Each structure stands twice: as structure tokens, then as C-alpha cells.
Amino acid sequence: MSEPKSPTPTPAGDTYKGWVFKWTNYIKGYQRRWFVLSNGLLSYYRTQAEMGHTCRGTINLATAVISVDDACNFVISNGGAQTYHLKASSEVERQRWITALELAKAKAARMQAESDDSGDDFSPSSLPVGGGQGGGSQNSEVQSTLRTLGSKVEDLSTCNDLISKHGSALQRSLSELDSLRLTGEAGDKIRQVTERATLFRITSNAMINACRDFLALAQTHSKRWQKALQAEREQRVRLEEALEQLAKQHNHLERAFRGAAQAHAIVDNKGGAGPGKGEASDEDDDNEFFDAMEDAPEFITVPADPQFHKRSSSNASGLNTDLCADDQSLNEEPLAMNQESPSQDLVPLKKRRTRIPDKPNYSLNLWSIMKNCIGKDLSKIPMPVNFNEPISMLQRLSEDLEYHELLDKAAKCHSSLEQMCYVAAFCVSAYSTTVYRTGKPFNPLLGETYELDRRRESGYRSLCEQVSHHPPAAAHHAISDRGWTLRQEITVASKFRGKYLSIMPLGTIHAIFEKSNNHYTWKKVTTTVHNIIVGKLWIDQSGEIDIVNHTTGDRCHLKFAPYSYFSRDVARKVTGVVMDKDGKAHYVLSGTWDEKMEFSRVMQSSRGGENGTEGKQKTVYQTLKARELWKRNPLPDGAESMYYFTALALTLNEPEDGVAPTDSRRRPDQRLMEDGRWDEANGEKQRLEEKQRSARREREREAASQRASGQSEEGAPHDSYKALWFESCEDQFTGEQVHIYKGGYWETKELGNWEGCPDIF
Template sequence: MQKVTHISILILGAVMSDPRTPTPAPAGDTYKGWVFKWTNYIKGYQRRWFVLSNGLLSYYRTQAEMGHTCRGTINLATANISVDDACNFVISNGGLQTYHLKASCEVERQRWITALELAKAKAAHMEPESDDSGDDFSSSSAPVAPGQGGGSHNSDVQSALRTLSSKVEDLSTCNDLISKHGSALQRSLSELDSLRLTGEAGDKIRQVTERATLFRITSNAMINACRDFLALAQAHNKRWQKALQAERGQRVRLEETLEQLAKQHNHLERAFRGAAHANASADIKSAAGPEKGEASDEDDENEFFDAMEEAPEFITVPADPQFHKRSSSNISGFNSDLCPDDQSLNEEPLAMSQDSPSQDLVPLKKRRTRIPDKPNYSLNLWSIMKNCIGKELSKIPMPVNFNEPISMLQRLSEDLEYHELLDKAAKCHSSLEQMCYVAAFSVSSYSTTIYRTGKPFNPLLGETYELDRQRESGYRSLCEQVSHHPPAAAHHVISDRGWTLRQEITVASKFRGKYLSIMPLGTIHAIFEKSNNHYTWKKVTTTVHNIIVGKLWIDQSGEIDVVNHTTGDRCHLKFAPYSYFSRDVARKVTGVVMDKDGKAHYVLSGTWDEKMEFSRVMQSSRRGENGTEGKQKTVYQTLKAREVWRRNPLPEGAETMYYFTALALTLNEPEEGVAPTDSRHRPDQRLMEEGRWDEANVEKQRLEEKQRSARREKERDRDKATASQRTSSQSEESTPHDSHQACWFERCEDRTTGEQVHIYKGGIVAAGRAAQTYFELSVALKRLTH
């Protein structure tokens, strides 16, 4: 019912023109800006975002809240506006609501006062007349037959009439305001003139009086012109409406006539084509019967109708995957109509079939989608954890009740759950856009941990895990436990789609009584062949809360710097820790992609358990918080956000299967041809997956104790060798030899980071060496079977 029209904003802009950049900004029929609002005696004035629209003044904490949370609203139609001093003003609504506001300067305060008064006058003027605003339009609008296309024309005419009527009403409102303020100015000048001041003050008053007289003369002339225009507009208003309606009716009749002519032309054309086809079929002797000729004639008709239809400039038709599968004649199912991204994903089976032409004919292995349900075992948690406070978790023997039937090597391979992000990154031509996908990949690895409160099995020294998804997804992954104390695993992934991923992760964990902190140490590397871009980043800290009392839940916190060592680009990601008092969304992640000069190009936002979006930065500026200049905050103006990653839904019944993802359900699936040291051969892990937890506990303790014995024996041998070397004069400066040499990785210095890491040597794990003696997996399997 109440509105602030465009003419109000134009007049407001003319009144408040100032060479300085204004804080509030008009936008359409609204007026927005930052104003300081009194909150309480503790916080004082706080910076708030105010919006004046449709006769209502609303405020928000930030601009982002405009879409969902309004902190308060005052109806200006019944509000009182008063001025306290140069910068302060008060808005009250009959004692129910009172806003004590303060602008940054007197000019800005005057802008708001003028805008508020104009909106209040407009709201008060429009409120009683709003009921009759549509009578003329409804009475003068002629009915239009359905299907004639007159609905849009009628709405256009009504919209134009509403706009004209609104402008006339705006002019009337401005006329009243000018008369009101002019009278007040005249009274004030008369009061000043009656004081009979002498000297400089008297001269100033006379100058002001002369200028006010000129303003009064000009205003009166404008008021008279406005009054004449209003009278003329009101006299000709209905005449204009009738003229517009007549034009609309004439247009509708012309459209009907054209439509009839088109139908007649269409009918004649079909008749001509049918006659020509009948003559041709009569002259040519062929095997085609009358039915075939009639069918052909129908086809011609269909083609003619399609050609006569008005085609849009372009048409977007979604492709049906089932149609492509059904209509494709090649082996790989590749369709040339797919977009480039989809083409590259479907070309891989063809590229892989070069060595074996019949490889694509072999169907892909059907992976399992379920594992046995988790048994309901009760356990006194405090009886086990009370002696573990302050100790490193890797040195504490834990029952399988705290585990999930998967090893740390397999859990590390779960980072490839969203490998398609790296596939898309490999196709990017811009290194900055590629950085967005790499950063989203670094966040996506945490989405699998949202419900996963179980601890993975600690790998035994020399344990390996190979994940071959070359035919399905184009990559092969290999992990090996290269150190026992501290526990460290090396991971290497090779993809046919142009990227390589490698990492060496050492996990340090501390139990603090109420929560458990898990701190991954090590660097992750992603290398892209086409662009030669080399990215590195580290993992953040994982915290498991409510260890003693309550429901377990997991949080990720910390900061990640994704660095492109080739171009110098950098992305700083921040994982906000959960806080009960924070108003931000839980599990929030924010980041900025910058080039080597520190200029921001993209802004990333989202949550590590749901999705990530990125927006291109168009402009950035620094602004003090709450009007102060001490603490600066960067404000980015961005384009519309685009989703770069979203979490895949969990399989059905995941709550009874340790909340495993679709990939995690297949990681421990038995496969032939893997190395004897592969995690799939661990008997304790297999027993736990099958629900035989008591047997799994016994076997887990036996394997871990066997490993500890082997380690102590190796340490004794190393001490003896060291003692003998020290007694020998020829080897006084020699160092003890390493107690373990990894099979598929070699220890060397990383050229990029300068760290001592394990790098993949190459080779095929499945055809590797026999099981190590201290590992004894095959022996353990025989003992279980007998």
C-alpha cells in the first residue's frame, strides 16, 4: 500500500548532491546505507545496515542478513522524526519503537532526514488513496479473448498507466513538501527580521532574506507550473487511457488478421505440396504402395509445420543419459554431442584399450554396496581412557570397539572420493581458476569425516594398500607404511587425466580428557602435466569432542595455504572452529585466491561437510570495522557465486555401516592379485568387518605384540652394530643404519619444500615381493583357518 517512487529518489539525489561519496546509496525504490544505532550502555553505538523501502525503515547487522534476518522495522507513516544535534536523530513509532541513530557527519544525517521525511509524506499520502488506485484501470480495460495474446498487451498498458499516475502523485507530493518547507522558511525569516539586529549579523540576515525571497519567487513559479500540470494531467488522464486501450485493441485485431492469413497460406502450401507429390508418384513406377505415399505426405506436413514455427535465437536441450546409452553404437559409449568436460571423462576407456583392443568388452567389476551391520557392543570408555590422558594415542593398545573396519592407509585413499575435482582442474587454462578446484579438493577430503567417529586400524610396518580405479576413474593409488614410530604413511596417485598426487602423512594425536586432537603432519603435492603447475598444502587439526560424556562429534579447525610453486599463486583457507556463541554457519570454510602480487581474484566460501562455492572478485577495498580506522577489513565485490563442489549423499543404511561412503564400502573388498602385504589381508580387520569383534581383538593384540617384539629385536641388533662401529677406529664417524627400508618408496629430499620425504620409486605392487617375516599376514591367515 505504501511506496517510495522513482521521482522521490531523483528529488532526493538532487537535494543531497555533494562532491563527496555518500555512504547511503539509492537503489531503485529503496534507500540504503550504514548508520550507527544505539544498542546499550555497554556497547554504545554499533554500525548497522539500514534500508528504507515502501515507507518502512528496517535495519540489519550486515548486508548479508538482508535475505534472511531483519533486526527491526518501523512504519514511517505513523513515525515521528526528530533531530538531536549535528549528527544524531531519533525515529519513534508511538512509543513502541525508538531508534537513536547517529550519522558519520552532518551532511549524511541531512540526507537521511530528507529521505525519511519524503518517504513519510509519501506513505501518509498514499495510504488512504490506495484502495481506489486500480479502479480506472479495471474499468477501462477491455476483455481479451483467450489465446489472442492480449494478456501481455493489457498488462503493458496497465503498467504504463500506473507509472504515469504514480509520477503525477509524486509531483503532487513534492508540491506539498515545497509549500510546507517554504512557509516554514518564511516564518523563520520573519522572526529573524523582527529582532532588528545591527552590524555584521544584520547584514548576514539581510543577505539570507534576499536569497530566500528569490527562492520563494522561484518556488512559487514552480508550484504554479506544477499545479497547472497536475490539473492538465488529471483532465487528460482518462482520455489517454482510452487512446491506449484503442491502440491495444487495434493491435490485437491486426494480430488476428495476420494469424488467419498465415493459416490460409499454410493450407494452400500443403495442398500444393501434396498435389505435386501425388503427380510425381503417379509418373514414377515403383514398389511403394499408397500407404507409403501417404506416410511420406504426412512427414512432409510435419516438416513444413516445424519450418513455419518461430524459432528462438538459441535452444538448450538437456541430454538424456539413457538415450545416449541406447543410441550409441561404439564400445565406449562416447557421444560427440557431450560437452568437452564430459567428452574427456568418457574418452578414457578408449585410451586405455590401446594395449588390449578387447579390454572395453570386459564389463567393469561390480563393486559391493554393503558390508555387515555394525554389532551393538557396550564398552566402559572411561575404564580404558583414564590411563591415556596426555599420552600419544598411537602408543596405546586400543580394542577394536573404537575402530572402524578400515586401515589408515585405506582412510588415506579416501581423499580420492572427489578426484573429479582434480580432473576438472587439469583442464583449466587459467592457473587461478585451477587453484579454486585444487582448494576445493583439499576441503572435500574432510566431508567423509562428519559422522566417522571411529578410529582406523594403525597399519603395521611395511603394510601396503593399492587402489586400482584406472578403468572406472582413470587413476591408481598406492600407500605404504614407511615408519612405525612415529607412524608415517607414504601415498602416491597417478591419473591418466593429467595429474599426480603424492603425500606423506604422520599423525600426532593427544587425548585431553574431554576431547581428542589429531594433528596430521606432512605436505600434500598435486602436479599437473599440461600446465606443469605444482601445488602443495597441509592438513588441518581434527578434534573429536565429548570423549567421556555425550555424543561424539568431530570438528575441523585451522588454516591451509595452497601454494602454486610454478606461478606463485596462493589460496588461504580458514576452517572456523565451532563456537556456541557464533552466529556463523557451523563448519564454515572461507578462502581467497591471490596471485603472486597479492591481488585477490576469487573468493571461496562454504562448509567442509556440504559444499564449496567460488566467486570472481571484481573490486576490493579496505574498510574500518564499526567506523574505526584501527582495525581494517577487506571488502570484496564479487560476481554471482558458482558451486565448485558438493558432497555426495551417503548410501542407504550408512548409519549401520559405520557411515561409510560409497567408495569406503569398496576399499576393504577382497581382490585377487594384490600384494600379500595389502591391508585387505589383515585378519583382525577382516574379522571386525564380519562382526566377530572378540576374535578380532585377540588377533589385533597378537599382531601388534609381534610387531613390537620384532622392533625391539631390530633395535638391539642396531645397538650392537653401533657399539661395534664405535670400537672400530675405521668407522668412528659412521652413523647407525636405518632400521627399515620401504619397498615402494625411497627416502630423499623434496626439491620443492626441502623436507625429507618418501618418493614413489615405480613398479607394480601386485607383482611385488613376498610378505615380510615380521608382518606374518599369511601365517596369521593359516592359523585362523586351522
């Protein structure tokens, strides 16, 4: 790629552009950047393509100091807050930049002085900052317009002086010609030219006088305009504050009304005389429709014709009546279970804890550790517990069951398409626990396990085991008495990119429903942790998920929109479409991965005329009113001091009798960290990791000796480790090599015989 030619000044546009080398740091030295000088501001970009969206820095030349270091180097400083050390490609090029910068600085300073004087007490800096978006830009536009008008009238005044000067000279010359007393045709022509010159001078003077009157009038009214503008802006601020106060009061009243309505509904239900909660919500939902999404690249949704809504009240609607029946049957299920086995009423359920020790305020220089990790896989780098939260990755994996009731409802569905809606909501709900969770879970030791037995409370039991260390992989198996099984093997790949950390979960999740024999699979999206070095950490989920029902061929395509400063959409947005095997859309899903998901039944669909991204047409869906699929549970009180754990997460590391000796609850460094003894936890963590490395080296020595003696085949793995509760096999649906639960754990727990478990702690 050839070097671009040196830029040349363009006075008409009052700009100067070109490549300059800018000092970045002692590691990278001078880096080539694209600089733009315009309107008294010097801005720079990494490339010319960035000019439309990302400015890397700007200096106002009105208050800047420009100094020359040597033949090619020069420095621009803005009072110490910003300093650019720059180097041009040649001395000539440096001089061009210095000349352009000095001229721009003089003009910027002059315009700033004029701006300060022209507005009396109304300078741009004196206007209210909180006057709403665009307030400062409106004032700047008015000031710029006035300055432009003044400049043009000054130009006219200069032209007037020139016209007067040249006109007088023309009059003298004509008078001299007239004094020659020429006769005939020449004399007539001279007199004609003299008359026309006189008329032209009179007209020019009249025009200039009118322009002067206009300038005086504009200057007189400019202060009034600025005062009126400021008054309007202050009025808007007051209205915005009043509106915000009204919104808060409305929200408070709405909550109070809901609380009173719920209490009233409970009393009515106990008395058997009032309508149920579901009936009341159906009446409130009559005017609630699925919102149209402005920038959705795939589809737009609009409310369907009223005839569809009328039809939805009959049994022909299919979804609404089925869902109501499902919800009702689910609410009645615990009662039915108790009737079948009345002896369960005599056994009280275990009371789970609701608090853990508050997080200590330990300070640690993050950059001192992370600067050596750029571009590396963080799973291979030892990290202190200061960045962790006191649970392991196996426990975080078990948190996917936070909203297990969605799978309970899915198991009750008669339609596979309705079932797909609940499976999709369950898939999205797994991310709701991550929105505030910036702590890193403990990397499990090889052979570490975690059980989550909620059979009595919620009807399911879950088991996780760390089946591989490099790459780190965990196998998970959960089975419910309510007719579903969930299994997954997740390998986490992570890369630190400097400003952010990308976490890519690899592996497939399977959900199998016993009644319908429907088998669903999907993968997880990428998690990104932003502001690793500077600023407050925040987490985003982005990517696309395809949920496939291998039994019926139904599909659901979910899109997690990445966060963008420039998007008008709600943050953390998720959209999706449920389609049958023929590609016909039946349901539209929408919501956010941190709050709630809604769904609407599609009545009609058509290709829209408006082009979406990449020239594709958007599909327009006419839908029935939106109904809520899932809503996030509120965090417990004081969650901000307890690592933002949910109510379920607070119980995950609670000590429990009878669990395996390899269970994460028994991990000593994790327990010490939860108790706030972080220094001891770091020492214990190093001991456990060294013990794990020693065990690995021992297995490798045994494998090498077996190969040498011919007891193992050539090409056998160097590490002969095999998982205890899961066995490796090929997945018949995805073709991946996965670990599937082989049974025996819960039976071993019943017997209390853990002799086969490895000693990892």
C-alpha cells in the same frame, strides 16, 4: 600474585562475590573458584574473566538447603541434583557467606511465592516451553517489572504513612504554638508556616492516593497482560509449527520437481531436441549471487554491478566459458576413450560391493581406558578394536581420492587461477568423509601397504606404505592417466585432553599437473573429536591452509572456522581467497567442509570501513554469481549401521586377488573385526603387535652388532629399517625429509613376484 581481599556485601546491588574453595574430586580436592551471589542464584566460575561467557554451575537458593559442617566448611544442596561442598578461607569469611546466602534464600523464596500468587493460573513454569527462543525470558521480564512496580508502590505507601504521622505531629506542634497567642511578627510567621504545612499535607495525600490507584490498576491489568502474552506465545508456536510443515512440504515438492525435470532433460537429450541440463541451470542461476558473510574477519562479498554480468556472457569473461568448456570436455572424455580402444568395451568392470556386515553392539567403558591416556600420544597406547573402524590408516589416506574428478577438471583448466579453485575444492573435500566417522582406523604395521587401483573406472592408481612406526608415518603416491599426480607423507600426532582429542596431521601434500607443470603444496588442518567421556561424539575441523602454486606463485588461503555455540555462522564453514603472485584477489571461495564449496569471480575489491577481528579492516569483494565447485555425495543406504562409510569406503577392504601380501586387505585382525568377531580380532591384534615388536628388537640387535664390529658408521640409526616401495630424500620444495615413490610396485604386481615383501601378518 597476592590473595584478593575478602569481599564485602553490597546490599544496593543485592550481590555478593568472592573466592571460595570448592570440592571437585578425590584427585584434585578443593579448587579455588570465583562465586557470585545475585538475584537468588549462586553461580561459580574458574576465574573472574569467565563471568562474561562461561558459567560452570548455578544453584537456585529458593529451594536450596544451607548447612554448616565446621568452622570453615559449609554445604549447599538443591534437592540432591546439585550439591556444593565449599570451604571459606576463615570462620569470619564463612559466616559472611552464610549470612548473605540466608538473606538471599529468604528473599528468593518470598519473591517466588509472590510470583506464584500474583499470576493466578499464569506462573512462569506454566508457560509453554517450546514457544520459541526468548519466550521464557519475556515472561520473566514482565514478572520482574511487576514485582519492581509493586515494591516501589509499597515504598510510597510506607512514605505516605510516615508523612501522615509526621504531618499530624507537625500540625499539633503548630497548634500548640498558635495557642500561645503570640502577637506581632512571630504570630504572623506561625500562621504562615501552619498554612504551608496544611497545603503540603493535602498535596502529599493526593499524590499517595494517585499512586494507590495506579497500583490497583496495574494489579488488575497484570493478569490480562499475562494472558495476552501467553496467547501471543501460543499463536507463535502454532505459526512456527505451520511454517515448519510448509517448509517440509516445499522441500518435498522441490525434490519431486527436480526429479521430474531431470527425467525430462534425460528424455530430451536422448531425443536430441531439448536443452541440456547445463543450459537450464544457467537460466536458473541468473538471480543467484554470492552471499555476504556477516562475521568473516577477512572479507565481505557483495554482488557486482549488472554490467559485469552482462559481460560474463561473452568470451571476454574468461572463467564461465572456460569452465563450461571444461565440463563439457570431461563429460565427453569416456566416450573418446572408448572410441580409441574399442576392445575395452568387451571387458566388463568389476562389480564392487555395496554393503559390509553391520556393526555389532559391543559395550565398553571408555573412561576405564582413556583415563590413563590424558596428555599422551595415542599412537603409543594399545587400544582395543572396539574403538576402531574396519579399515587402516592407509585406507583412510586413500579416501582423499573420493572426489578425484576435481583433479581431473583441474588438469583440463587453461588458467592456473581456475585450476587453483579446483585444487582448493579437492583439499576441502578430503574432510567430508569425517563428519560422522568417529571410529579410529587401525594403526598400520611397519611395512604394511595398500593399493587402490581404479585405472579402468576412474583413470588413477594409488599406493600407500607405512614407512615409519615411531613416529607413525605413511607415504602415499597416486598417478592418473588424466594428467595429475598426488603424493604426500603424513605423520599423525594426537593428544588426549580429557574432554576432547586433538589429531594434528604433519606433512605436506603435493599435486602436480602434467600439462601445465603446475606444482601445488598444502598441509592439513587439525581434527578435534569432542565429547570423549560424556555425550555423543562429534568431529570438527579447524585451522588455516595455504595452497601454493610453486610454478606461478599463485596462492589460496583457506580458513576452517572452528565450531562455536555463540556464532551466527553456519557450522563447519570454510572461506578462501585465490590470489596471484602479486596478491591480487581473483576468486572468492565459500562453503562447508561437509557439504559443498562454491566460488565467485572477483570483479572489484576495496578496503571496507568496518573493522574486523584484531582491529583489521575487512576487504569488500564485488563478485559475479556463485557457482558450485564441489558437492558431497550422499551416503549409501544403511550407512549408520556400517560405520557411516561412503560408497568408496565400503569397497576399500573388499578382498582382491593379486595384491601384495602386506596389503591391508590381508590383515587378519581387521578382517575379523569387519566380520563382527571382535573378541578374536582383539587377540589377533595383540599377536600382530608383539610380532612387530619382536622384529624391531631383532633389527636393533643387528644394528648394534654392526656398530660393534665397525661395519656401520658411528651415530648410525639404531633401527635400520628401510621402506620397500618408497625412498627417503629431501623435498626440493619444502626442504622436508620425505619418502617418495621409487617405482616397481605395479610392475611387480604384473609379474606376481612378491618375494621381497616382509612377513608382517
